[in-house]
Amino acid sequence: MKITGGKVYDPANGINGEVRDLHIVDGKFADNANGATGGREIDATGMIVFPGGVDVHTHVAGGSINFARAMTPEDHRRTQAFIRTQSRRSGLGGMAPTTFATGYLYAGMGFTTVNEAAVPALSARHTHEELSDIPIVDKSSCVLMANNEIMLDLMERGEYDRARDIVAWYVWAAKSYGVKAVNPGGVAAWKYGHDAKGMSTAIPGYNKLTPGDVVTQLARIIDDLGLPHPIHLHCNNLGAPGNVATTLETMKHLEGSRAHIAHMQYHAYGGDDWSTMRSESAQLADYFNAHPNMTTDAGAVLFGDTVTITADGPWQHLLYKLTGRKWGNLDVENETGCGIVPYTYKPSNLVNAVQWAVGLELLLLINDPWRVFLSTDHPNGACFWRYPEIIHLLMSNDFRQACMKKLTPAIKGKITLPEITREYTLYEIATIMSAGPARALGLRQKGNLGVGCDADVVIYEEDKDIERMFGHPRYVLKGGQVVIEEGDIRETPEGREFITRPSYNPDTEAFLKPIFEDCYTMSFENYPVEMERIEHPTMMDCVDVD
């Protein structure tokens, strides 16, 4: 198969808008010299060619998003319906799309790989069931560890090596790819209605272990284990005015380790309360720019209705009290928890206006597009299918300025966005939506149009209407198969799942079993997800981290 004449944007190989032909053999890019002949030829003359999009942080499968689906029937009724055809199951889009629709919607805007960012090990089996029902895209997942009481107890006692083995065991038991940390210590404390906000204050229920200790040790564990993706960290104190101090302190705890800071937008606020809340993205971006050990994703907010879901239980209870709307809470034994609250972001609301600006500011003030990625923390900041709106905001200062006119007048002096004139180039967009997140995830075969990589390609018709262009690609290829063509879903192949197997001391199970039987309600033997439950598993090797 051949794609000819397109203007290619392939940041992983430094190709910036050159006209090139792409050859595909057996689902991978091939060298022309290898005799890649035959098959279909797509004439992409005058069109723009990107590597397929990679979402580093999204919530598309698992107990929490499935709870959100149940909580929002009113949204399902007004949203896009995918009508069944002989080759395609029916589904519903919206704030919490059904699994089938999730695949259609991601592929429909050119995304071919997604990372489900928060999986409680106890419901990993459930999450994989859902992931296998998301067609087209390839998937990876991060298991939640920062509030696992077995691990916290070991850290409290200073048993680092044992804690490392436990983390490795959980990653493999959950058939996960990476490790997510959410509000370290805070979610455990929430089981008793408390939180953990200070990085150097002991976690409620512990004598000396602090959230800072958890962050430092967990990041180190993940590097020691050589997981392809570094610690995926949701910092403490999410969403609160003045939380930039916590975020900066957290980042200091990460020095010397690799780290991915999730949805930084929610962690970049100044002020003392909701009325004085302001953007501190400039301060945060300065620190971040100077510390190349970290990557981040924006967690950008767009105005409109959504449903927020996060393992950060205490934050969700606060949000429920603020909105007075629906609230769902899930506790997952001794591992983690989760809250679900439908929410509407409004430009007339000062807090929401600050959040909207901060997401964009971070994307514009962090100078290396290889370290900041496109995300809305779907569905928290906005639904993933609204990414084209963010791309538009990044590529057009005029559009941003026009949007800012709709913000509440109270926003004056609280954000930096009005002074920023930077506009993203197509090359930079290809970096933040594909090449960068693929690299951060350690998925070398993704976000890269080089020979041997997965032939995931999105082809756009050049269009002055940026949202239309990115929202309606002309072709999307997944593994060399045309899945979207002129707005139609052509094929719905099953995706793969990336997993990794860090090594751990062989006596770990013997050590863990009695503790497990003490604090879990299920059998130890039934807990690990069997390999057969994973759809098309693709094992990724661990790496050496200096």
Place this chain on the structure above:
Amino acid sequence: MYWGGNPAECHPRHFTKYTLMQKSKFLPRGRKDRTMALVDIRATKSAKAADIFLQVRPGKDFEMITILRAMVKGESIPESQIAETGLSLETLEDLVARMKAAKFGAIFFGMGLSMTRGKHMNSAALLTLAAEMNAFTKFVAMPMRGHGNVTGADVIMRWQTGYPFGISFNRGYPRYNPGEFSTVDVLVRGDCDAAFIIGADPGATMPQPAIDHLAAIPTICLDPHVTHTSKLAKVHITTAPAGIAAPGTGYRMDEIPLPLKPALNSPYPSDEEVVRRINQAIAKMPDWMPEGEPPMVLSQV
């Protein structure tokens, strides 16, 4: 708190395995560190396990929960009104005080609540009470699901269709309206003109008009036994019992999936195999949806 359920007889290991007896890191003395309240219309066997038993008058659950919601917020309710529920002001004040003093409260509610007059609103009331309790302390609530894998059906329908039950695909995509698309209503009104019944025996449990309609239309029944439904069905297929002679997955009431490990080899095929083969047989027939004319989406206006 257990409400409208009788775990001692219907979920015998619920106390020992999940709620009362387990010793844990934060409650090392097990049962001694816990308080159990039971609300029901009569003193079942479960009442023996409870520290407090509150006998609510039949059909007054919704009123009692609503009173509790008010009392939790400090509203005073006249004693005469409370007496209507069969309980005294003193009893409810004690209950509210204990709920607020708890470190972690959990409410489990059964069909005595969710299937009596008020139905889904009774469940909604209790869930709201639990949510509102979080202004004071940690509180959660969970339905005590009855037979087998009903939770699995709920969870799967949610991720594949967006809705937990009561779904119509008549327009080629999922729509939801309990009361309109829920089975008892559909059968009593005589709305459907064929039925496929699996893992249930409505012929034994549903109201007579519903059973009469099932007998009047072609009904297909899959079950490990020849059931009441099988007897009125056009087609019955015997299948291997799930978890005993058929492998797979089952969901616990807290939505945790567990592997099913059969001990026997059945002479009959599994449900999974039979339904898949029916699906394959139907897939060979011409599609019911006219090509090029997808149904109109009936969305919210």
Place this chain on the structure above:
Amino acid sequence: MIKESSSPNSGSSGNSGNGTELKIVKNATCTFCGCVCDDIELHADDVRIHKAVKACVLGKAWFLNHTAERKYPDALIDGKEATVDEAIEAAAYHLYKADMPLVYGMSNTTCEAQKECVALADQLGGLLDSHTSL
């Protein structure tokens, strides 16, 4: 279909006393009630389960009352014995022909079968409902 677990701490064989090998399944899962306890130890021969260690009174009855005997006909059409193939063809025909078919139940079955049921309702353009809605 049934595999003895190869892990050293689960699965062993005993003797039932009547000469047949007893199979032991550890950490088996009981789906009788919503508790879905997964710590049951089942002792079974080819036909029936003899012991369900740790199961409650309801669980024991559940496990011990099912057998691998051929107690019922494979299938019935209009009350007359039929083969599974014939019954599947008849089922497909009646469901396909209906204007508003209903798929209902799904309590006492596996998730794998439940997924097929959702696919069936989707393919039929019918109604789909579980015990929950009662």
Place this chain on the structure above:
Amino acid sequence: MSVIHLVVKEQPSVPLEAECISPDSFAELSNDEIRALRVYHGKRQCRVDDFFDVDGEKSDHIQIHGDVGRVRWLGRAMTRGTLQIYGDVGMHLGAYMKNGRIEVHGNAGDWIGAEMKNGFVHIHGDAGGQIGAAYRGSLRGMKNGTIIVDGTAGIEVGMRMRRGTIVVGGKVRDFAGLQMKGGTLVLLGGAEIRTGAWMTRGTIISLKPIQLMPTFRTSGPMNPMFMNVYARQLGKLGIDLPFDRRSGSYIRHCGDMSIPGKGELFVWQS
């Protein structure tokens, strides 16, 4: 004024969804085009004339003759014209309607005028439940308009309604005015239990004694001024609402205290 007549010629064997039978869609169509409009018989896509004889064209006045008790979504989201039905009618009649008039000389199903924004619906017979209500999960029921039912009605009448008026002549079942946020619900024939449960605002008037939720506070007899206004408005619709203190008075109850809400429930005592 030309009128389009639809006469039932074939009873549907399963529910028929016919949202196209609405003044808005008929207004500009020829007779042939109306006959060809799509209706859904269960999952089958059929034509209007598979079930109805159609007489007339290009009008926003429709009369339906015959039993349409199995026909759903008639007059859905209509903004103009009239829909008169001589016979029983099925669920979702006038749901989401924005304007116009619907009159039913017979009984009606559930969800009549659900989430309607404005307009007028009159059922001369009995009606089902969830009249003027919010659909599942939705926070808002009817926003404005008037629904009158001469006979009885089912459960959750006016659930989460925001504004507008619902009048029911006969007795209503449980949960009338559930989670009501505004508007007026007039119960001429009283109600079963849990009337006004969880209401935050709005007014419920009952002319018959009703069983109150324990979380309502009674503040004694009164004949508020606005009752005269209501009585005059409803009088124009042929409904007799008493307000003269010589013939009796209203007992005012407030609630629901469990929210705590500021709804008002007036019960007439002669």
